[in-house]
Amino acid sequence: MSEVALLQIIGMCVIGVGILILLFIKGMFLRVLGFVAMVLGVFSLIALSVPQMASLPPAVETFDLASVKSPDDLASIGQKIFFSKGQCALCHSIGPSESARCPDLNGIGAKLSAEFIYESLTKPQAYIYLDYRHDGIPKEYPAQMPHIDQDPIGLSKQEIYSVIAFLQKMSGEPISIKVEDIMETVKETANSLKVASVSSTLKSQLQNLADR
Amino acid sequence: MTSAGQLRHATVVQGMNRMPGLLKFGSFLALLFLPALAMAAGGAEIQAMSVEYRDVPGIGSRNLVWVVAQQHLLLAGFVLGVPIFAWICELVGWKTKEQRYDKLAKEFTKLLTSAYATTALFGGILLFLLIGLYPKLMAYLTDMFFPSFLVYCLLFLLETATLYMYWYGWDYMQGNKKTFHLFLGFLLNLFALGIMIVPNSWATFQASPVVVGEGDAWARAWMAMQNPTWWPVNIHRLIANVVLGGFIVGAYAGVRYLLAVSREEREHYDWMGYVGNFIGVFGMLPLPFAGYWLMREVYQYNQQMGITLMGGFLAWLFILQAMLIGVLFLGANYYFWMGITHRIPGSEGQYKKPVMGMLIVLLLCLGVWMTPHSLVASLAEAQKMGGTHHPLLGVFGVMSAKMTVSNIMILVTFMSFIMYWRAGKQETAGWAKAAKAIMGGLLVIAGIAVVVLGVWGYFVPAIIRINYFSVAQVLIVLFIMVTFTPLTALLMKSAKTTTEMVWGKMPIRAGYSLVLNAVMVILLMSLMGYARSSSRVHWHIYGVMRDTSDYAYSPALGYAAAFMSLNTFVFCLIVAFIFWVATLGDKAKAQPPKGSTMEIPGHTAPAMAGGAPSSGEKLE
Numbered sequence A: 001m002s003e004v005a006l007l008q009i010i011g012m013c014v015i016g017v018g019i020l021i022l023l024f025i026k027g028m029f030l031r032v033l034g035f036v037a038m039v040l041g042v043f044s045l046i047a048l049s050v051p052q053m054a055s056l057p058p059a060v061e062t063f064d065l066a067s068v069k070s071p072d073d074l075a076s077i078g079q080k081i082f083f084s085k086g087q088c089a090l091c092h093s094i095g096p097s098e099s100a101r102c103p104d105l106n107g108i109g110a111k112l113s114a115e116f117i118y119e120s121l122t123k124p125q126a127y128i129y130l131d132y133r134h135d136g137i138p139k140e141y142p143a144q145m146p147h148i149d150q151d152p153i154g155l156s157k158q159e160i161y162s163v164i165a166f167l168q169k170m171s172g173e174p175i176s177i178k179v180e181d182i183m184e185t186v187k188e189t190a191n192s193l194k195v196a197s198v199s200s201t202l203k204s205q206l207q208n209l210a211d212r
Numbered sequence B: 001m002t003s004a005g006q007l008r009h010a011t012v013v014q015g016m017n018r019m020p021g022l023l024k025f026g027s028f029l030a031l032l033f034l035p036a037l038a039m040a041a042g043g044a045e046i047q048a049m050s051v052e053y054r055d056v057p058g059i060g061s062r063n064l065v066w067v068v069a070q071q072h073l074l075l076a077g078f079v080l081g082v083p084i085f086a087w088i089c090e091l092v093g094w095k096t097k098e099q100r101y102d103k104l105a106k107e108f109t110k111l112l113t114s115a116y117a118t119t120a121l122f123g124g125i126l127l128f129l130l131i132g133l134y135p136k137l138m139a140y141l142t143d144m145f146f147p148s149f150l151v152y153c154l155l156f157l158l159e160t161a162t163l164y165m166y167w168y169g170w171d172y173m174q175g176n177k178k179t180f181h182l183f184l185g186f187l188l189n190l191f192a193l194g195i196m197i198v199p200n201s202w203a204t205f206q207a208s209p210v211v212v213g214e215g216d217a218w219a220r221a222w223m224a225m226q227n228p229t230w231w232p233v234n235i236h237r238l239i240a241n242v243v244l245g246g247f248i249v250g251a252y253a254g255v256r257y258l259l260a261v262s263r264e265e266r267e268h269y270d271w272m273g274y275v276g277n278f279i280g281v282f283g284m285l286p287l288p289f290a291g292y293w294l295m296r297e298v299y300q301y302n303q304q305m306g307i308t309l310m311g312g313f314l315a316w317l318f319i320l321q322a323m324l325i326g327v328l329f330l331g332a333n334y335y336f337w338m339g340i341t342h343r344i345p346g347s348e349g350q351y352k353k354p355v356m357g358m359l360i361v362l363l364l365c366l367g368v369w370m371t372p373h374s375l376v377a378s379l380a381e382a383q384k385m386g387g388t389h390h391p392l393l394g395v396f397g398v399m400s401a402k403m404t405v406s407n408i409m410i411l412v413t414f415m416s417f418i419m420y421w422r423a424g425k426q427e428t429a430g431w432a433k434a435a436k437a438i439m440g441g442l443l444v445i446a447g448i449a450v451v452v453l454g455v456w457g458y459f460v461p462a463i464i465r466i467n468y469f470s471v472a473q474v475l476i477v478l479f480i481m482v483t484f485t486p487l488t489a490l491l492m493k494s495a496k497t498t499t500e501m502v503w504g505k506m507p508i509r510a511g512y513s514l515v516l517n518a519v520m521v522i523l524l525m526s527l528m529g530y531a532r533s534s535s536r537v538h539w540h541i542y543g544v545m546r547d548t549s550d551y552a553y554s555p556a557l558g559y560a561a562a563f564m565s566l567n568t569f570v571f572c573l574i575v576a577f578i579f580w581v582a583t584l585g586d587k588a589k590a591q592p593p594k595g596s597t598m599e600i601p602g603h604t605a606p607a608m609a610g611g612a613p614s615s616g617e618k619l620e
Helices: A003-024 A028-049 A071-083 A114-122 A157-170 A179-211 B003-016 B021-040 B045-050 B061-096 B099-133 B135-168 B175-207 B217-225 B230-259 B263-284 B287-301 B303-310 B315-343 B348-369 B379-385 B399-422 B432-459 B462-493 B508-534 B557-590
Strands: B539-541 B598-600 B617-619
Touching: A003 A028, A003 B557, A028 B230, A028 B315, A028 B508, A028 B557, A071 A157, A071 A179, A114 A157, A157 A179, B061 B099, B061 B175, B061 B230, B061 B263, B061 B508, B061 B557, B099 B135, B099 B263, B099 B557, B135 B175, B135 B217, B135 B539, B175 B217, B175 B230, B175 B539, B230 B263, B230 B287, B230 B508, B230 B557, B263 B315, B263 B399, B263 B508, B287 B303, B287 B399, B287 B462, B303 B315, B315 B348, B315 B399, B315 B508, B315 B557, B348 B399, B399 B432, B399 B462, B432 B462, B508 B557
Parallel strands: none
Antiparallel strands: none
């Protein structure tokens, strides 16, 4: 028996109990409870009669930077990061938007260098344009740019490079980020992770010794 | 258990010794749960810090949190709504010198003491469950909002102290001190507002997070609190709490009316039902506007979230919402119409036609509101219809039509109230005729304007309709409400009463309609809670922290509705229990010693005082 059918049977039973109470029970409080049960049973049955659609989560996306073969692959990963883990689209729009809380990033890859964008993402307060386009009076925005390489967003160097590649491609610019640079940073990260892992093992061994 | 675990347990037990009764019981219950939760986590206590989720065997962690959170929220709505109701009644009693309003306010404030403890009990259980079942999410929220937790605690202390003074000082602060007591009532509601808006910021941050920049803990918490849906939710919940408070009072009066054995009781609970229904309707009229503002903000924040709500898998939820609101509007109007018919003798014939007209308009509007935009049809059916949209019904399924009919329903309900207000009275002011003509003209123009804007809305881009036409419709209806109310009040000030209102003559179905209204409001709150939570889809914090648990999906409407019904029934039982406990003392006082005959001067006072007959009644 399906879940919907089971719930429909329960709903009908509840309505039936409500009707029986109203027919045979004289105690007014119980009659009110029976009435409430009937109303709730009818509501449930109506809700069960409309199309039943659950919202299932999408498959978890993984950004396998090691599989990057071309700058376009990099930009494609950067696009995904821009709209998900990077949370860029929480505030920025690509193209004019009334609701955007931060500057429109349309064409930013053509107007700013990759180094400048990298600095803006990792040291947002280092050099501030109120509006990088400089159209008319600089505009104040309500949200402040966070450090993208720190918590809670915490993008890795490779991920930030991917986002820059996306911004450049989206602006019609040639992608200046090289796949080799990414591979280099992947190796660096792997090495640092190894060091961190060794250091963590050492730490736990020292802790065990201290506990004894 | 490890020594660290024992230490934690001992600390919690020590803390419990300082808690009041019901809170202590709640904490005890939560402690009972904790070992089971730890077992569900595989007994990996030492790895607690790395655990992201724990489950509860059988019911499941998400369902358990759903039930407890819903009970806590409904009770909180009741605890925050009733002081508003009580304070308004006290204010009316003070201004009009009618003691029955003051007594009504006092009796409902008495309920707060037990309801407050029960709410805190469920809040405590919810907190323990959240910490135990969703440690990663709670760690994130704690890190983001910790300073606001302190503010919340402070507000709780202030609220509790004010409630004690407000309740225990009621009889002492009469006469000259009444204004101070009213000020205490104002403070009580102010702190209650604070208690509501602080946690609202946590919940709205989950739905509409903003990027939090640099700064100390306080600055970061403040930045996170100021997210786009915070104030729309605050306003929407504040009004909804007034509605909940009013209709629950109405339902209580309805049940007591059905249980009443004496004429005096029937008169009293009939009057109380009228007051409860009036305040409920009073709050209900602006509520759709607040809901509209909230949805606008949701769309502005993230169009995808708006589409998930209105056009995605939750689209059918809004058909159910229309049905519940429609039944609520019908129930509230029906109660007004019954009031005119049964409380004002001789008015049946006079108001029969307008009532019938209003009923037809309401039913037609409800039909349009409930029309789905697209139907689930087979290929053959779709070919017959000429598309996925029904050629006739598809026209009514769009927002332009729904906004129009919801505004008309509000107008009709408002006019029902005005009609009730004016029934049994004869205007004596010289300008009464002109005023009535102006009001009639304005009403017709407003109705036509709302419909014209609605039809015009089909032919303009959506953004123009949303930004200008819908706003204009809302402003037109609000204009009618804010001009008609004082004008009618002025007319009634000098009006002559032709037929005295007779209380206690309402039929039994009036009591049931009050209960039905309360059930509809509770169901609506449960339904919209599910909508708000489901609009985040598979995110704990939308776009920031993904739900990676086994419960990352949103269940279908039927399953959710079964839970909402269960929650509503449990909440009704809890409220009934609170009312019963709170009135036990009164019953004991009203009971004379066995075998004796006692005369109670003034009123029979079984439970709720106020609106009592002038003569005493012998009780055996």
